[in-house]
Amino acid sequence: MRVRTFALAAAAALAVAGLSAPAHAGTTATPGAPTGLSVRDVCGRPAPGDLRCFAQLRTDLPHGTASPGGTAPGRRGAASDGTDAKPAGFGPAELRSAYGLPDAGGADQTVAIIDAGSTPNLAADLAVYRQTYGLPPCTVDDGCLRVVNQAGEAAPLPGDQGWGPEISLDVDMVSAACSACRILVVAADSAAPDDLAAAVDTAAALGATEISNSYGGEEYSGTGRLAAHYRHPGVAIVASSGDYGYQIPQVPAAYDSVVAIGGTSLSTVDGKWTESAWSGAGSGCSAWTAKPGWQHDPNCPGRTVADISAVADPATGVAVYDSADGLDWAVAGGTSASAPLIAGVIALAGHPELFDDASYLYEHAGALRDVVGGSNASEALDCGGDYLCTGVAGYDGPTGLGSPSGLDGFGG
Template structure:
């Protein structure tokens, strides 16, 4: 990288530190969209107030969802399956076995109640031929942030879409895993952090968190909730492009999961991947450089560590009936975190994640994602912090799953 590009990077990091030092929450500006533009993916959760997180799920708002013309029941005309990638697609793309993980419990933490979560999950799993995962058979459990089945918190806006995405993607990666849904009273970091602690206390071996807010001087107050030796804790990197990194993804005890665009191809793998243009990457102004990260242009913790499909335009089929009317195509790094949680479950090494260091030691066993960037209007000179290059980079980390071996 040239000296001018490096100078731009350093100036940007100085600006990031200045913003983070004075703000408890950072709300990125929303760019104007030309009237004639194709509909953009819609954020499920709006900007978060100070002290709160927002979910990172994004719904593909195009009439076809990016996967052809929809039929009357929300399926593509002439096919039996919904629009969007399903479990078989993801097993093919990431070379995953159809079995494994039966002894693992994946917890997903979300804000507010998703009243139809179990019923919606049943439709998803039946549609794709996955075994039932229910309260009755002991596979599914839903509790509040204190671990009780009742009372459950009130619904929090459109968070049920996030909940459905989390449960469906964990199921897609690891159909035999048990699922624990822990619902925070609200989206305050204190509530969500308490829900993470509860998940671990109830026996979760892997905890997936598809939410966050730009880090700040207050972020450290909640870091302990995401540090549980013996349990793998994951967090979505976010969907703001190259920016201030989000907490909890920026914590050094968390596996930060970035995003890719996944497209079927005629190559040996059968698929190609590039950086998802909105996946958040960045250099932490508050968390020091972990010993297991050696990238040169960030003096602090760099986000992300690993990645998987996240682009709503190459998105996932999700079934949800509290907010939506059934099948829809959903993405965002909200999808990649629970999916990678399922891959960790398949590998069976959840106790080897006090941090993300395992994925650096086994980077050669991942798909190295090369191509695309998340720079948007920012200047980063093609640097690895915002561009998917050979080896480690910010948007996609060390790469995406190529089977469970790296995990």
């Protein structure tokens, strides 16, 4: 009862005070990260009323085709300049190894990516990423890649909204998990909640089997009005839990029809993959969304975020390729990495109809890798070691039920 009361009181106090996620504009140190690690939020502080993307980029590594030896692990492959180089960050082979994923599957699935605005070199950049890691081509010409506006038309696309690296990260992570999946990018007119919600409806109408949303904003009494846009029976909808630790939950992740994706730190110890809760992974207890019947954690009377997780810590980040934003190869993180990765895993298993909500995961939690260790508490908001902000055995807020361990937990 003490923890439950604390969680609700803390959320209410933050709401009354008008506090929101830190701006993190420019380059900042990542809490709890190794000395010298610094990142920047791709989207910075959004305009009033807008949602923000959750992509983070490492700024302590030189951008370019390669990082010799790699501060974060990477897979050796041909870089964009034709040399044999090793992009820093985890590549598809490492991610498939870490999560026990098969190389084949998902050919009948279409994973939609919802983002604000467009980026000019997306098709070419995706080609570089996939060629570097030996993945099959996915192009507009062969019908694998489709980019449309909020109305579902190929043109005109909305202009750049500053989400370019986010869009590249999204398509790269879907490719890493499910190289045979088709990719549908729906470019919302803006980062306004109504535009992004309309883009989700468009994705579902165009036949998406999974829809990934790597953005959010703090839940409040009025955010429920858009919940219906994130409920499309037969379509698996996932959303990032956010990058600012234990706090008021983010929407759309807090909606009960959405699979909320938390974040981990991923590394190898003695040749074995290991994970712990990432300090930035979003978690929280909803004061506005009722407790789903399939969620039974004891210290939150409402919807608890998150449901499942994957790598999100930029200190153990993933490789991304983006030529339009002065990056070339870069190392990325944030729950913007884990959400499209999990969407790709669901697609790889091939049963999106099981994910009208997260209930299937709770019924098959034993097939997932339990993530133990780490915390996303802060000086401003601490749950006293409770599961709401601490990676504990069984369910916890930062990592949910754990991370993928093969496809059994996804109906595969």
